[in-house]
Each structure stands twice: as structure tokens, then as C-alpha cells.
Amino acid sequence: MGFPAIRHGTQDDSMFAAYDSKLFIAGEWRTGTGERLPVENPATGEIIGHIAAASADEVDAAVSAARAAFRPWAKLAPKERSSALHRLGEVVAARADAMALIMTSEQGKPLNEARGEILKLAEACHFYAEEAERVHGEIVPGATTDHESMVIREPIGVVGAITPWNYPAELIGWKLCGALAAGCTIVIKPAELTPFTALAIAEACVEAKIPAGVVNVVTGKGSIVGQALVEHRDIDKIAFTGSSAVGLHIQRSTPVVRRMSLELGGNCPLVVAPSADLDAAVKGAARRAFRNMGQICIAVNRIYVARPHYEAFLAKLKTAVERLTIGNGLDKPDADLGAMASAEPLNKTREHLADALDKGARLVSGGSAPDGEAFSRGHFFRPTVLADCTHEMKVMTEETFGPLVGVAPFDTLDEAADLANDTPYGLASYVYARDVNEVRALSLRLDYGNVAVNNVDAGVMNAPYGGRKQSGVGYEHGREGMLEYMHFKHIRIRYDEAR
Ligand code: TAP
Numbered sequence: 024m025g026f027p028a029i030r031h032g033t034q035d036d037s038m039f040a041a042y043d044s045k046l047f048i049a050g051e052w053r054t055g056t057g058e059r060l061p062v063e064n065p066a067t068g069e070i071i072g073h074i075a076a077a078s079a080d081e082v083d084a085a086v087s088a089a090r091a092a093f094r095p096w097a098k099l100a101p102k103e104r105s106s107a108l109h110r111l112g113e114v115v116a117a118r119a120d121a122m123a124l125i126m127t128s129e130q131g132k133p134l135n136e137a138r139g140e141i142l143k144l145a146e147a148c149h150f151y152a153e154e155a156e157r158v159h160g161e162i163v164p165g166a167t168t169d170h171e172s173m174v175i176r177e178p179i180g181v182v183g184a185i186t187p188w189n190y191p192a193e194l195i196g197w198k199l200c201g202a203l204a205a206g207c208t209i210v211i212k213p214a215e216l217t218p219f220t221a222l223a224i225a226e227a228c229v230e231a232k233i234p235a236g237v238v239n240v241v242t243g244k245g246s247i248v249g250q251a252l253v254e255h256r257d258i259d260k261i262a263f264t265g266s267s268a269v270g271l272h273i274q275r276s277t278p279v280v281r282r283m284s285l286e287l288g289g290n291c292p293l294v295v296a297p298s299a300d301l302d303a304a305v306k307g308a309a310r311r312a313f314r315n316m317g318q319i320c321i322a323v324n325r326i327y328v329a330r331p332h333y334e335a336f337l338a339k340l341k342t343a344v345e346r347l348t349i350g351n352g353l354d355k356p357d358a359d360l361g362a363m364a365s366a367e368p369l370n371k372t373r374e375h376l377a378d379a380l381d382k383g384a385r386l387v388s389g390g391s392a393p394d395g396e397a398f399s400r401g402h403f404f405r406p407t408v409l410a411d412c413t414h415e416m417k418v419m420t421e422e423t424f425g426p427l428v429g430v431a432p433f434d435t436l437d438e439a440a441d442l443a444n445d446t447p448y449g450l451a452s453y454v455y456a457r458d459v460n461e462v463r464a465l466s467l468r469l470d471y472g473n474v475a476v477n478n479v480d481a482g483v484m485n486a487p488y489g490g491r492k493q494s495g496v497g498y499e500h501g502r503e504g505m506l507e508y509m510h511f512k513h514i515r516i517r518y519d520e521a522r
Contacts (some may be wrong), residue, residue: 024445025151026207027239028142028244034458039062039071039125039128039219042072042216042222042223042339043072043073043130044059044073044074044075044473045072045074045075046077046081046085046109046240046241047222047225047226047238047239047240048081048084048088048412049084049091049235049236050084050229050234050235050236051235052086052100053081054072054075055074055075055076055078055242055243056078056081056149057075057076057077057078057081057243058076058123059073059074059075059076059451060075060242060244061073062074062129062215062216062218063129063216063226063365064128064129064131064353065131065363065365065401066131066352066353066361066362066401066402066403067361067400067401068401069084069126071219072219072485073128074215074218074219074242074243075243076242076244076247076248076250077242077251077419078241079111079157079224080267080395081243081253082210082248082251082252083190083255083517085210085240085255086119086181086239086258087238087257087387088235088236088239089181089182089208089209089210089239090180090181090238090257091178091209091236092105092208092234092235092236092513095234095237096203096206096207096234097177097206097207097237097405098192099206101155102156103465104152104155104203104204104206105153105155105156105204105390106152106232107203107232107233107234107284108149108151108155108200108203108204109148110229110230110232111148111227111233112147112148112149113145114227114230114231114232115141115145115148115224115227116142116145116252117139118223118227119141119142119145120138121190122134122137122140122141122220122224122227123135123137123138123222123224124137124353125219125449126140126141126217127218127352127353127361128219128282128353128400129216129217129218129219129365129499130188130189130216130217130220130364131316131352131361131362131363132315132316132352132354132361133351133352133356133357133359133360133361133400134353135353135356135357136335136352136361136442137274137420140191140192140193141192141382143192143193143196144193144195144196144224144244145464146438146484147196147197147484148192148196148200148283150484151200151203151204151504151505152200153400154204154502154505155204155504156472156506157206158176158449158505159462160174160175160515161173161175161305162177163172165515166308167521168521168522169518169522170337170514170515170517170518171492171515171518172187172515172516173514173515173516174511174512174513174514175511175512175514176205176506176509176510176511176512177206177512178205178206178207178262178284178314178441178485178509179207179259179260179448179507179508179509179510180259181207181208181209181210181211181257181259181260182207182210182259182260182262183210183212183252183253183255183258183262184198184202184209184211184212184259184261184262185198185215185245185249185252185253185273185428185503186198186210186211186212186213186265187264187265187266188214188216188217188364188365189212189315189318189319189320189364190223190315190319190425191214191217191220191221192220192224193211194264194286195211195220195221195224195498196212196224196238197500197504198262198264199211199238200506201504201505201508202383202479202508203237203238204450204505204508205505205506205508205509206488206508207235207259207260207508208237209232209237209238209239210239210240210241210252211225211238211240211266212240212241212242212243212245212248212249212252212256212370212472213240213242215242215243215245215367217364220387221240221242221375222240222340223363224238224240224244225240226458227237234429236251238411243267243377247463249494250276253273253275253276254278256278256279258281258441259281259282259284260281260283260284260507260508261273261277261281261282261288262283262284262497263283263284263285263286264286264287264320265287265493266267266287266422267288267447267448267495268286268458269288270287270495271520273285281369281508283398283496284489284495284496284497284498284499284507285496285497286431286489286490286494286495286497286499287320287423287450287453287490287493287494287495288424288448288494289296289322289324289448289450289490289494290325290420290421290422290446290447290448291318291321291324291325291353291440291448291451291452291453291470291471292308292323292324292325292326292327292443292446293308293311293323293325293326293327293453293454293455294326294327294424294439294440294443294452294453294454294455294456295326295328295329295332295434295455296329296436296439296455296456296457296461296465297329297331297456298334298452298459298461298463299332299454299456299457300341300429300477301335301336302339303477304336305336305339305340305476307323307455307478308323308326308341308343308428308479309340309344309347309406310479311323311453311479312324312326312406313344313359313360313406313426313428314346314360314426315428316360316361316362316363316368316425316426317372317423317424317425317428318363318368318392318424318425320422320450320451321450322423322480323420323424323428323453323479323484324418324423324427324429325412325417325418325428325429325430325431326426326428326429326431327430327432327439328430328431328432329432329433329439330432330433330434330485331351331392333432333449335431337387337410338409339390340387340388340405340408340479341388341408344388344389344408345388347359347360347406347496348360349361349393349398349405351397351405353514354397360426362397362401362402362403363402363426363510364402366402367398367401368402368424368425369402369404369425370517371423371424371492372404372423372424372425372427372487373404373425374405374417375416375418375421375425375427376409376427376443378416379409379412379416379429380409381498382413382415382416383407384410384411384412384416384418384429385409385410385411386395386407386408386409387408387410387517388406388407388409389406389407389427390405390407390488391404391405392405393405394505395493406426406448407426407427407428408428408430409429409430410430411429411430411431412429412440413431414442414445416429419431420446421446435447436461436464437467440464440465440469441468444468446492447492448470448490448492448493449470449471449472449490449491449492449493450472450490450494451471451472451474451475451481451490451496452469452474452481453474453475453476453481454466454470454474454475454476454477455476455477456477457477462477470491471488471490471515472488472489472494473488473489477510482500483500484500484501485500485501486500486501487499487500487503487504488500488504489503495511
């Protein structure tokens with residue numbers, strides 16, 4: 024199976040035919056035997072293709088393939104796994120245009136942004152290719168000189184990866200690359216909304232000559248196929264990204280003791296301190312509240328502004344937000360915003376908006392779908408800013424996962440930190456401040472896995488990225504993102520003679 028159907032760069036009926044009902048198991052494309060499920064373009068409502076819901080036997084076959092591939096893959100020299108990941112990075116980058124087209128068609132984000140995400144997947148391949156060669160241990164001196172402790176690292180085994188629809192390539196990539204670099208094999212269950220990007224990644228694995236069984240993809244509903252992976256006893260680790268509710272359910276329903284990483288929801292604050300560069304803060308807020316239509320776990324959900332800057336900040340944010348362009352991501356590749364991925368996050372956005380307006384919030388910008396025929400069938404909404412928000416409102420306390428942000432003033436840094444920490448989540452937080460004391464006070468007080476100061480990129484490839492509290496356990500990115508797929512083994516040796 025190749026890419027010719029989509030190389031011409033337009034969407035047509037045959038675009039996804041090659042993937043119709045396909046599962047990728049043991050290096051082969053199998054036609055799934057389960058129910059055919061439609062996949063929609065969220066910008067138009069058109070059905071772009073179908074996937075097969077993997078049966079319990081097909082999930083089992085994928086896990087068996089990953090198990091059979093595990094020892095040979097783990098025994099390869101790190102250099103060989105590294106070369107395989109570098110090859111995968113090259114193939115992915117070479118296919119970026121075609122893969123971006125697939126992603127935009129099923130997820131809705133503008134084509135240029137989708138292409139950027141595919142290139143970040145390629146970057147993850149190269150990063151973990153390098154890390155694969157740097158797996159080393161420690162020699163620890165014993166209590167007596169005839170003993171020595173050797174601490175080595177070993178791959179965990181077979182990984183079950185379950186991923187959401189908002190970043191269909193990167194969120195697979197961090198797991199796949201970390202796991203493969205460590206010497207693990209993987210079975211991926213992508214979101215039902217965005218399965219074709221996952222199948223395109225599987226196809227890139229074939230071209231990169233990743234050995235059969237090392238990477239497998241099964242499609243279908245989370246509650247059935249994802250749950251079957253969670254309940255499978257021959258999986259050594261579950262790597263999950265998704266909502267806190269499903270993460271907790273997975274934690275409760277796993278039938279055996281095993282490693283688990285859960286990258287879950289967020290409710291992320293941005294604090295604009297008295298010393299902030301207001302223009303920089305506005306630029307950061309407009310980007311991180313609305314990029315990908317706010318469907319980012321680290322989206323800015325709520326903004327606290329030092330009272331002297333409050334009205335000026337709101338006026339500038341309104342101007343910045345109203346400049347954002349919105350369109351069908353296939354027709355307008357360079358639009359700032361595309362369609363939302365489905366009706367569900369759009370409905371939640373409307374619900375949070377109505378709740379806040381009911382409780383006294385002031386509408387600063389947006390508040391409705393954009394006008395025009397182009398937007399009539401897709402899941403579109405204008406980026407929306409609310410002022411005078413309180414923690415009585417859902418927008419300030421729950422994850423909206425849509426293009427809505429609430430703003431409130433504060434009087435002291437303590438108050439700002441208390442408000443920012445007043446949430447069950449702990450994924451990412453943001454600070455704009457130029458005074459070094461404000462930077463220090465806030466970044467130490469904020470109870471989050473990530474604090475971005477004077478920037479809004481809380482997750483970068485070379486540093487660990489993870490949440491606290493209901494935002495999850497475990498890390499992706501960085502060296503830590505590979506160590507999540509490794510055991511430590513302590514080998515204590517007694518020598519015949521003291522040293
Ligand atoms: P979920 O509804 O939790 O779905 C995530 C994945 O889990 C999907 O593949 C889903 O399959 C599957 N799933 C659903 N029920 C399952 C079950 N009982 N057993 C096993 N798998 C199951 O999340 P979503 O709506 O796709 O994504 C949005 C959420 O992800 C937000 O809360 C967001 O904050 C979070 N997120 C977190 C991060 C990080 S790094 N912390 C990054 C991105 C997104 P189906 O799609 O087929 O239902």
C-alpha cells in the first residue's frame with residue numbers, strides 16, 4: 024500500500040480508500056472484521072472514509088505480534104534502534120505534505136499547522152534516536168569493598184498506547200519514539216476521530232523498515248478497543264493521553280499491576296504580573312488560548328491580570344483576537360484557526376460560555392459561530408474572550424477544550440498564585456513578568472508540572488513534560504520520556520577479593 028491516492032494534494036473520494044477498514048498488525052495490513060465506523064471532515068461534515076472496529080481477537084493478535092517482536096528488538100544494539108528511528112524521522116519529514124492533508128481532513132486544524140505537527144513528529148524521531156544511544160547505568164560502591172552494585176536499565180516490554188484527537192501525530196510520536204528507543208514494542212489505539220494519521224504513521228514505519236510487530240495500530244472505539252488493550256494481561260505498560268475521567272477509569276480498570284503513564288486534562292492559568300510586558304503577554308495569551316481552537320491540554324483557560332493593567336490588557340487582547348483568521352483548513356492552509364474536531368468540544372464551549380454570561384461575565388469578543396456559508400456545516404466558533412470572571416464559573420474551574428478564555432483582575436501576587444492554584448489540575452501555567460522577584464515568586468508558587476515564563480511553549484522536546492494532581496502521572500519529552508519505558512535493574516556483585 025502506498026501514498027499515490029493522496030500525493031496530488033487534494034481531497035477526493037479515493038483519498039482514504041487505501042486505509043479503508045485496515046488494521047496494522049505484525050507488519051501487515053489486515054482488513055478488520057469488525058463494524059465499519061465512519062470518519063468525518065469536521066469542517067464540512069463529509070464522511071471521508073471508514074475504519075474497522077478491531078475485534079478482541081484482532082487486539083490479541085496485535086499484542087501477540089508486539090510480544091513476539093519484543094525480544095529481538097530489545098536485543099538490537101542501541102545504534103541499530105537509533106538508525107531505525109532516524110530513518111523513520113526522514114520518511115515522516117519526506118511525507119509531511121501528504122500526512123498533513125490526512126490530519127487536516129480528519130481533525131480540522133489548518134494545513135500549515137498540521138504540517139508543522141508532522142515535522143515535530145519527525146523531530147521526536149530524531150531526538151529519541153539520539154537518546155537511544157545514551158542509555159547507560161551506574162556503578163554504585165558497596166558498603167564493603169568486596170561488593171559493588173551495578174544499576175542497569177532494561178526495556179519494560181509491550182506498550183499499549185491510547186491517544187486523543189487533538190494532536191493526532193505528536194501524541195502518538197512521543198510514545199512511539201520513547202518506547203522504541205528504550206527497546207519496547209507498541210500497540211497503538213488512536214482516537215476514533217483521527218485514526219488515519221495513525222495509519223499513515225504505520226505506513227511510514229514500513230518504509231523506514233521498522234521490523235514487523237514492533238509497531239502495531241488497531242482502530243475503533245475507546246470504550247471497546249481501548250478498554251480491550253487496558254484489560255489485556257500481556258501488556259507491560261499503558262501509555263495514555265486523554266481526559267482525566269477516562270484516565271481515572273483506566274487506572275481503576277487495569278487488571279494487573281503494571282507501569283502506567285497518564286497524561287491528562289488541564290485548566291491552565293496565565294498570570295500577567297505588575298511588571299509584565301503587556302504586548303508580549305497579549306500575544307502569548309492570544310496564541311495559547313486559541314491555537315488549535317483551544318483544543319490543547321496546555322491551552323490558557325483563564326487569565327489573571329494585575330489590576331492596573333486590566334482594562335488595557337482586555338482592549339489589546341480583543342484587538343489581537345479579532346485579527347485571528349478562521350477557515351476550512353484545507354482551503355485556507357495559512358488560517359490561524361480551523362474547525363473544531365467534533366460537536367462535543369463545541370457544545371462544551373457553548374455551555375461554558377452560557378454559564379459564565381449567566382453568572383455575570385462580560386463578553387469582550389466572539390461569542391458565536393462565524394457568519395457565512397463556508398462555516399455552515401462544520402464545527403466552527405469564533406475565539407471568545409470573557410472579562411470579570413469568577414471561580415463560580417465553569418470557564419475558570421473546568422477544562423473547556425475550546426476557543427474560550429476567562430479573564431479576571433488581581434491585587435497581590437499571593438492572590439494571583441492562590442487563584443492560579445485553585446484547581447484540581449496541575450499541567451501547565453504561564454507567567455508574564457519582567458521583575459526577577461515576581462518571576463521567582465510565581466514560578467516557585469505555581470503547583471504545576473510546567474511553568475512557562477514570558478513565553479507560552481510549556482512543552483518542548485528536550486525537557487520533561489508532565490502533569491500533577493488530576494493532570495496525570497509520568498513524563499513525556501526529554502530523556503525522562505524514554506526512561507518511562509525502562510526498568511531499573513540492580514545487580515549486586517560480591518567479588519572474591521576486596522579492592
Ligand atoms: P478521551 O475521551 O479521554 O479519549 C482519549 C483516548 O482514550 C481516545 O483514544 C479514546 O478513544 C480512548 N478511550 C475512551 N474511553 C476509553 C476506555 N474506557 N478505555 C480505553 N481507552 C478509552 O479524551 P479526548 O476527548 O480524546 O481528548 C481530550 C482530552 O485529552 C482533554 O482532556 C485533554 O486535556 C487531554 N489531553 C492531554 C494531554 C496531555 S499531554 N496531558 C495532551 C492532549 C490531550 P475514542 O476516541 O475512540 O473515544
